[in-house]
Amino acid sequence: MTSWLLTGIGELVTNDPTLGDGSPLGLLHDAALVVEAESVVWVGPRREAPAADESADVGGAAVLPGFVDSHTHLVFAGDRAEEFAARMAGEPYSAGGIASTVAATRAASDEELSANLARLVAEAARQGTTTLEVKSGYGLTVADEARSLAVAVQATSESTYLGAHVVPTEYADDPAGYVELVTGAMLDACAPHAKWVDVFCERGAFDADQARAVLLAGMGAGLLPRIHANQLGLGPGITVACEVGAAAADHCTFTTAEDRRNLTDAGVVATLLPGVEFSTRSPYPDARGFLEAGVTVALATDCNPGSCFTSSMPLCIALAVREMRMTPAEAVWAATAGGAAALRRDDIGRLSAGSRADLLVLGAPTYLHLAYRPGVPLVAATYRGGNRLA
Protein backbone atom coordinates (compact mmCIF):
# COMPACT_ATOMS: atom_id res chain seq x y z
CA MET A 1 0.00 0.00 0.00
CA THR A 2 1.45 3.37 -1.05
CA SER A 3 1.78 5.98 1.67
CA TRP A 4 1.97 9.69 1.01
CA LEU A 5 3.47 12.38 3.24
CA LEU A 6 2.27 15.98 3.04
CA THR A 7 4.80 18.14 4.82
CA GLY A 8 5.84 21.76 5.22
CA ILE A 9 2.37 22.64 6.52
CA GLY A 10 2.65 26.07 8.15
CA GLU A 11 -0.72 25.73 9.86
CA LEU A 12 -2.82 22.56 9.96
CA VAL A 13 -6.50 22.82 10.90
CA THR A 14 -7.34 19.37 12.33
CA ASN A 15 -10.70 20.16 14.01
CA ASP A 16 -9.50 17.75 16.69
CA PRO A 17 -9.36 19.69 19.97
CA THR A 18 -7.11 17.02 21.52
CA LEU A 19 -4.38 18.09 19.09
CA GLY A 20 -2.23 21.20 18.85
CA ASP A 21 -3.39 24.36 20.57
CA GLY A 22 -6.43 22.67 22.14
CA SER A 23 -8.90 25.05 20.47
CA PRO A 24 -11.87 23.62 18.52
CA LEU A 25 -9.76 23.94 15.33
CA GLY A 26 -6.94 21.89 16.92
CA LEU A 27 -4.27 23.98 15.19
CA LEU A 28 -0.81 22.49 14.60
CA HIS A 29 2.09 24.56 13.28
CA ASP A 30 5.04 23.32 11.21
CA ALA A 31 3.12 20.09 10.74
CA ALA A 32 2.86 17.08 8.45
CA LEU A 33 0.31 14.37 7.72
CA VAL A 34 0.47 10.91 6.20
CA VAL A 35 -2.19 9.42 3.90
CA GLU A 36 -2.72 5.74 3.15
CA ALA A 37 -5.60 4.18 1.22
CA GLU A 38 -7.65 7.42 1.08
CA SER A 39 -7.35 7.99 4.86
CA VAL A 40 -5.20 10.07 7.15
CA VAL A 41 -3.09 7.69 9.22
CA TRP A 42 -0.89 10.19 11.07
CA VAL A 43 -0.72 13.93 11.87
CA GLY A 44 1.87 15.71 13.97
CA PRO A 45 4.94 17.93 14.03
CA ARG A 46 6.92 17.84 10.79
CA ARG A 47 10.12 16.73 12.53
CA GLU A 48 8.41 13.61 13.92
CA ALA A 49 6.82 12.56 10.61
CA PRO A 50 7.33 8.90 9.70
CA ALA A 51 8.87 7.90 6.37
CA ALA A 52 6.47 7.44 3.43
CA ASP A 53 6.67 6.18 -0.16
CA GLU A 54 5.97 9.61 -1.64
CA SER A 55 6.03 13.13 -0.27
CA ALA A 56 5.06 16.68 -1.15
CA ASP A 57 6.06 19.91 0.58
CA VAL A 58 3.50 22.73 0.63
CA GLY A 59 6.07 25.36 1.58
CA GLY A 60 4.47 26.78 4.72
CA ALA A 61 0.89 26.91 3.41
CA ALA A 62 -2.16 26.34 5.59
CA VAL A 63 -3.95 22.99 5.14
CA LEU A 64 -7.59 22.50 6.16
CA PRO A 65 -10.18 19.74 5.97
CA GLY A 66 -12.06 20.00 2.67
CA PHE A 67 -15.22 22.06 2.93
CA VAL A 68 -18.43 20.12 3.58
CA ASP A 69 -21.24 21.89 1.74
CA SER A 70 -24.26 20.27 3.37
CA HIS A 71 -26.99 22.10 1.43
CA THR A 72 -27.12 22.43 -2.38
CA HIS A 73 -29.66 22.13 -5.18
CA LEU A 74 -27.36 21.23 -8.09
CA VAL A 75 -29.68 19.10 -10.23
CA PHE A 76 -31.41 21.65 -12.46
CA ALA A 77 -31.38 23.26 -15.88
CA GLY A 78 -31.66 26.87 -16.94
CA ASP A 79 -30.71 30.05 -15.17
CA ARG A 80 -32.53 32.91 -13.47
CA ALA A 81 -30.16 35.81 -13.97
CA GLU A 82 -33.03 38.06 -15.07
CA GLU A 83 -34.95 37.32 -11.89
CA PHE A 84 -31.83 38.19 -9.89
CA ALA A 85 -31.49 41.49 -11.72
CA ALA A 86 -35.16 42.29 -11.06
CA ARG A 87 -34.68 41.49 -7.37
CA MET A 88 -31.69 43.77 -7.16
CA ALA A 89 -33.90 46.45 -8.73
CA GLY A 90 -36.32 46.07 -5.82
CA GLU A 91 -38.62 43.08 -6.37
CA PRO A 92 -38.86 40.77 -3.31
CA TYR A 93 -37.84 37.08 -3.33
CA SER A 94 -40.67 34.55 -3.07
CA ALA A 95 -40.83 30.77 -3.26
CA GLY A 96 -42.72 31.01 -6.60
CA GLY A 97 -39.68 31.60 -8.85
CA ILE A 98 -38.82 27.91 -8.42
CA ALA A 99 -41.50 27.11 -11.05
CA SER A 100 -39.37 28.46 -13.91
CA THR A 101 -36.49 26.15 -12.96
CA VAL A 102 -38.95 23.25 -12.69
CA ALA A 103 -40.07 23.85 -16.29
CA ALA A 104 -36.46 24.00 -17.56
CA THR A 105 -35.44 20.91 -15.59
CA ARG A 106 -38.35 18.82 -16.87
CA ALA A 107 -37.42 19.82 -20.43
CA ALA A 108 -33.73 18.89 -20.03
CA SER A 109 -32.22 15.51 -20.90
CA ASP A 110 -30.51 13.33 -18.29
CA GLU A 111 -27.21 14.12 -20.01
CA GLU A 112 -27.78 17.87 -19.69
CA LEU A 113 -28.61 17.55 -16.00
CA SER A 114 -25.52 15.38 -15.40
CA ALA A 115 -23.24 17.75 -17.29
CA ASN A 116 -24.52 20.79 -15.38
CA LEU A 117 -24.07 18.97 -12.06
CA ALA A 118 -20.54 17.86 -12.97
CA ARG A 119 -19.60 21.39 -13.97
CA LEU A 120 -20.82 22.80 -10.65
CA VAL A 121 -19.16 20.04 -8.59
CA ALA A 122 -15.85 20.81 -10.35
CA GLU A 123 -16.36 24.53 -9.73
CA ALA A 124 -16.91 23.81 -6.02
CA ALA A 125 -13.84 21.55 -5.87
CA ARG A 126 -11.68 24.38 -7.17
CA GLN A 127 -12.89 26.34 -4.14
CA GLY A 128 -12.04 23.59 -1.68
CA THR A 129 -15.29 21.63 -1.42
CA THR A 130 -14.80 17.87 -1.07
CA THR A 131 -18.29 16.80 0.03
CA LEU A 132 -21.58 18.12 -1.31
CA GLU A 133 -25.11 17.27 -0.29
CA VAL A 134 -27.29 17.47 -3.42
CA LYS A 135 -31.10 17.74 -3.44
CA SER A 136 -33.74 16.94 -6.01
CA GLY A 137 -36.71 19.28 -6.07
CA TYR A 138 -36.92 20.76 -9.57
CA GLY A 139 -38.65 17.74 -11.11
CA LEU A 140 -41.79 17.49 -8.95
CA THR A 141 -43.19 14.52 -10.88
CA VAL A 142 -42.51 10.91 -9.97
CA ALA A 143 -40.28 10.38 -13.01
CA ASP A 144 -38.48 13.74 -12.83
CA GLU A 145 -37.73 13.50 -9.11
CA ALA A 146 -36.47 9.93 -9.48
CA ARG A 147 -34.18 10.81 -12.39
CA SER A 148 -32.94 13.93 -10.57
CA LEU A 149 -31.79 11.69 -7.71
CA ALA A 150 -30.31 9.14 -10.11
CA VAL A 151 -28.24 12.04 -11.49
CA ALA A 152 -27.34 13.33 -7.99
CA VAL A 153 -25.88 9.98 -6.88
CA GLN A 154 -23.39 10.19 -9.76
CA ALA A 155 -21.74 13.00 -7.78
CA THR A 156 -22.38 12.24 -4.12
CA SER A 157 -23.59 9.71 -1.57
CA GLU A 158 -25.32 12.61 0.23
CA SER A 159 -28.42 12.75 -1.97
CA THR A 160 -31.65 14.26 -0.70
CA TYR A 161 -35.23 13.69 -1.82
CA LEU A 162 -36.93 17.10 -1.95
CA GLY A 163 -40.14 16.32 -3.80
CA ALA A 164 -41.69 18.72 -1.25
CA HIS A 165 -39.84 21.77 -2.55
CA VAL A 166 -42.97 23.61 -3.72
CA VAL A 167 -46.41 22.50 -4.86
CA PRO A 168 -46.12 22.37 -8.68
CA THR A 169 -48.57 24.50 -10.68
CA GLU A 170 -50.55 21.46 -11.88
CA TYR A 171 -51.42 20.74 -8.21
CA ALA A 172 -52.12 24.38 -7.27
CA ASP A 173 -55.77 23.55 -6.51
CA ASP A 174 -54.95 20.28 -4.74
CA PRO A 175 -51.94 20.68 -2.41
CA ALA A 176 -53.20 17.77 -0.29
CA GLY A 177 -53.12 15.59 -3.39
CA TYR A 178 -49.52 16.62 -4.01
CA VAL A 179 -48.48 15.74 -0.44
CA GLU A 180 -50.12 12.37 -0.99
CA LEU A 181 -48.00 11.87 -4.10
CA VAL A 182 -44.80 13.00 -2.32
CA THR A 183 -45.45 10.61 0.56
CA GLY A 184 -46.61 7.79 -1.71
CA ALA A 185 -45.65 6.91 -5.28
CA MET A 186 -42.94 9.58 -5.60
CA LEU A 187 -41.29 8.46 -2.36
CA ASP A 188 -41.32 4.83 -3.52
CA ALA A 189 -39.56 5.82 -6.76
CA CYS A 190 -37.03 8.12 -5.06
CA ALA A 191 -36.08 6.35 -1.83
CA PRO A 192 -33.69 3.88 -3.54
CA HIS A 193 -31.55 6.83 -4.74
CA ALA A 194 -31.66 8.98 -1.59
CA LYS A 195 -30.09 9.08 1.86
CA TRP A 196 -32.10 12.06 3.12
CA VAL A 197 -35.63 13.48 2.95
CA ASP A 198 -36.19 17.24 3.07
CA VAL A 199 -39.14 19.65 2.91
CA PHE A 200 -39.46 23.40 2.38
CA CYS A 201 -41.54 24.35 5.43
CA GLU A 202 -42.55 27.92 4.70
CA ARG A 203 -45.54 30.10 3.91
CA GLY A 204 -46.11 29.57 0.17
CA ALA A 205 -44.61 26.07 0.33
CA PHE A 206 -45.58 23.45 3.00
CA ASP A 207 -47.09 24.02 6.46
CA ALA A 208 -46.16 22.19 9.66
CA ASP A 209 -48.60 19.30 9.25
CA GLN A 210 -47.57 18.74 5.64
CA ALA A 211 -43.87 18.99 6.51
CA ARG A 212 -44.26 16.50 9.35
CA ALA A 213 -46.13 14.09 7.05
CA VAL A 214 -43.41 14.31 4.39
CA LEU A 215 -40.55 13.73 6.84
CA LEU A 216 -42.28 10.89 8.70
CA ALA A 217 -43.12 9.13 5.44
CA GLY A 218 -39.52 9.49 4.28
CA MET A 219 -38.27 8.12 7.59
CA GLY A 220 -40.65 5.22 7.18
CA ALA A 221 -38.91 4.48 3.87
CA GLY A 222 -35.49 4.51 5.58
CA LEU A 223 -34.47 8.11 4.79
CA LEU A 224 -33.01 10.53 7.35
CA PRO A 225 -34.77 13.87 7.91
CA ARG A 226 -33.52 17.41 7.32
CA ILE A 227 -35.57 20.55 6.67
CA HIS A 228 -35.70 24.03 5.14
CA ALA A 229 -36.93 26.05 8.12
CA ASN A 230 -37.63 29.66 9.10
CA GLN A 231 -36.17 31.23 5.95
CA LEU A 232 -38.71 33.90 5.05
CA GLY A 233 -40.26 34.49 8.46
CA LEU A 234 -40.88 33.02 11.91
CA GLY A 235 -42.63 29.69 11.60
CA PRO A 236 -42.95 26.08 12.70
CA GLY A 237 -40.04 24.57 10.72
CA ILE A 238 -37.60 24.38 13.62
CA THR A 239 -40.26 22.91 15.90
CA VAL A 240 -40.93 20.17 13.33
CA ALA A 241 -37.18 19.56 12.95
CA CYS A 242 -36.82 19.03 16.70
CA GLU A 243 -39.93 16.82 16.90
CA VAL A 244 -38.75 14.38 14.25
CA GLY A 245 -35.07 14.49 15.23
CA ALA A 246 -33.81 16.05 12.00
CA ALA A 247 -30.04 16.10 11.47
CA ALA A 248 -30.24 19.78 10.55
CA ALA A 249 -32.59 22.73 10.24
CA ASP A 250 -31.40 24.88 7.36
CA HIS A 251 -31.68 28.67 6.84
CA CYS A 252 -32.92 29.58 10.38
CA THR A 253 -32.99 33.22 9.30
CA PHE A 254 -35.91 34.17 11.55
CA THR A 255 -35.80 32.49 14.98
CA THR A 256 -36.88 33.07 18.55
CA ALA A 257 -34.80 32.37 21.66
CA GLU A 258 -37.08 29.37 22.20
CA ASP A 259 -36.28 28.04 18.70
CA ARG A 260 -32.57 28.28 19.46
CA ARG A 261 -32.97 26.54 22.83
CA ASN A 262 -34.98 23.78 21.18
CA LEU A 263 -32.26 23.18 18.60
CA THR A 264 -29.68 22.82 21.36
CA ASP A 265 -31.86 20.47 23.40
CA ALA A 266 -32.76 18.31 20.40
CA GLY A 267 -29.19 18.22 19.06
CA VAL A 268 -30.29 19.57 15.68
CA VAL A 269 -27.59 21.40 13.69
CA ALA A 270 -28.49 24.91 12.49
CA THR A 271 -27.19 25.28 8.93
CA LEU A 272 -26.81 28.93 8.08
CA LEU A 273 -26.75 29.92 4.40
CA PRO A 274 -25.53 33.53 4.30
CA GLY A 275 -25.12 33.48 0.51
CA VAL A 276 -28.92 33.50 0.35
CA GLU A 277 -29.27 36.64 2.45
CA PHE A 278 -26.48 38.22 0.39
CA SER A 279 -28.13 37.31 -2.92
CA THR A 280 -31.65 38.26 -1.86
CA ARG A 281 -30.56 41.35 0.08
CA SER A 282 -32.22 40.07 3.25
CA PRO A 283 -31.34 40.28 6.95
CA TYR A 284 -28.82 37.64 8.07
CA PRO A 285 -29.53 34.95 10.69
CA ASP A 286 -28.51 35.58 14.29
CA ALA A 287 -25.34 33.47 14.27
CA ARG A 288 -24.17 34.78 17.64
CA GLY A 289 -27.53 33.88 19.15
CA PHE A 290 -27.12 30.27 17.98
CA LEU A 291 -23.52 30.03 19.21
CA GLU A 292 -24.39 31.55 22.58
CA ALA A 293 -27.30 29.10 22.95
CA GLY A 294 -24.88 26.22 22.35
CA VAL A 295 -26.34 25.21 18.96
CA THR A 296 -24.00 23.37 16.57
CA VAL A 297 -23.71 25.70 13.57
CA ALA A 298 -22.90 24.66 10.00
CA LEU A 299 -22.30 26.92 7.01
CA ALA A 300 -23.34 25.88 3.51
CA THR A 301 -23.94 27.57 0.16
CA ASP A 302 -27.54 26.57 -0.75
CA CYS A 303 -26.18 26.75 -4.31
CA ASN A 304 -29.27 26.96 -6.55
CA PRO A 305 -30.24 28.98 -9.62
CA GLY A 306 -32.77 31.17 -7.78
CA SER A 307 -31.99 32.52 -4.34
CA CYS A 308 -28.21 31.99 -4.29
CA PHE A 309 -26.12 30.87 -7.23
CA THR A 310 -22.73 30.58 -5.58
CA SER A 311 -20.76 27.37 -5.05
CA SER A 312 -18.15 29.20 -2.97
CA MET A 313 -17.66 28.11 0.63
CA PRO A 314 -14.89 30.73 1.06
CA LEU A 315 -17.47 33.42 0.19
CA CYS A 316 -19.84 31.98 2.81
CA ILE A 317 -17.04 32.07 5.40
CA ALA A 318 -16.26 35.69 4.56
CA LEU A 319 -19.96 36.63 4.81
CA ALA A 320 -20.35 34.76 8.10
CA VAL A 321 -17.47 36.74 9.57
CA ARG A 322 -18.29 40.12 8.09
CA GLU A 323 -22.10 40.05 8.24
CA MET A 324 -22.95 37.55 11.02
CA ARG A 325 -20.10 38.36 13.40
CA MET A 326 -18.77 34.84 13.59
CA THR A 327 -15.05 34.69 14.31
CA PRO A 328 -12.92 33.31 11.44
CA ALA A 329 -12.30 30.21 13.60
CA GLU A 330 -16.03 29.67 14.17
CA ALA A 331 -16.79 30.13 10.48
CA VAL A 332 -14.08 27.72 9.30
CA TRP A 333 -15.20 25.12 11.86
CA ALA A 334 -18.82 25.54 10.70
CA ALA A 335 -17.82 25.10 7.03
CA THR A 336 -15.95 21.86 7.76
CA ALA A 337 -16.78 20.05 11.02
CA GLY A 338 -20.19 21.76 11.22
CA GLY A 339 -21.11 20.54 7.74
CA ALA A 340 -19.99 17.04 8.67
CA ALA A 341 -22.21 17.16 11.78
CA ALA A 342 -25.13 18.30 9.61
CA LEU A 343 -24.59 15.16 7.50
CA ARG A 344 -23.98 12.98 10.57
CA ARG A 345 -20.52 12.09 9.28
CA ASP A 346 -17.50 11.64 11.53
CA ASP A 347 -15.04 10.61 8.79
CA ILE A 348 -14.95 14.05 7.13
CA GLY A 349 -14.67 17.66 8.35
CA ARG A 350 -11.52 16.83 10.32
CA LEU A 351 -7.93 15.81 9.65
CA SER A 352 -6.67 13.32 12.19
CA ALA A 353 -5.87 9.62 12.28
CA GLY A 354 -8.79 7.70 10.80
CA SER A 355 -10.40 10.56 8.91
CA ARG A 356 -10.71 10.56 5.14
CA ALA A 357 -7.89 12.43 3.39
CA ASP A 358 -10.27 15.13 2.14
CA LEU A 359 -8.30 18.34 2.38
CA LEU A 360 -7.41 21.65 0.81
CA VAL A 361 -4.14 23.51 0.55
CA LEU A 362 -4.54 27.26 0.92
CA GLY A 363 -2.34 29.68 -1.00
CA ALA A 364 -1.88 31.49 2.32
CA PRO A 365 -0.12 30.92 5.65
CA THR A 366 -3.27 30.78 7.79
CA TYR A 367 -6.99 30.01 7.58
CA LEU A 368 -7.61 33.62 8.66
CA HIS A 369 -7.01 34.67 5.07
CA LEU A 370 -10.32 33.04 4.05
CA ALA A 371 -12.12 35.93 5.76
CA TYR A 372 -9.35 38.50 5.53
CA ARG A 373 -9.03 38.25 1.71
CA PRO A 374 -12.63 37.96 0.48
CA GLY A 375 -13.21 37.16 -3.19
CA VAL A 376 -9.63 36.01 -3.77
CA PRO A 377 -9.14 32.47 -5.19
CA LEU A 378 -7.02 31.23 -2.28
CA VAL A 379 -7.50 27.47 -2.65
CA ALA A 380 -4.32 26.16 -4.29
CA ALA A 381 -5.24 22.45 -4.36
CA THR A 382 -8.09 20.17 -3.28
CA TYR A 383 -7.75 16.46 -2.51
CA ARG A 384 -10.45 13.87 -1.86
CA GLY A 385 -9.38 10.55 -0.45
CA GLY A 386 -5.82 11.71 -1.06
CA ASN A 387 -6.48 12.12 -4.79
CA ARG A 388 -6.15 15.52 -6.40
CA LEU A 389 -9.55 16.91 -7.43
CA ALA A 390 -8.50 20.43 -8.35
Ligand SMILES: [Zn+2]
Ligand atom coordinates in the same frame (compact mmCIF):
# COMPACT_ATOMS: atom_id res chain seq x y z
ZN1 LIG B 1 -32.26 25.06 -0.11
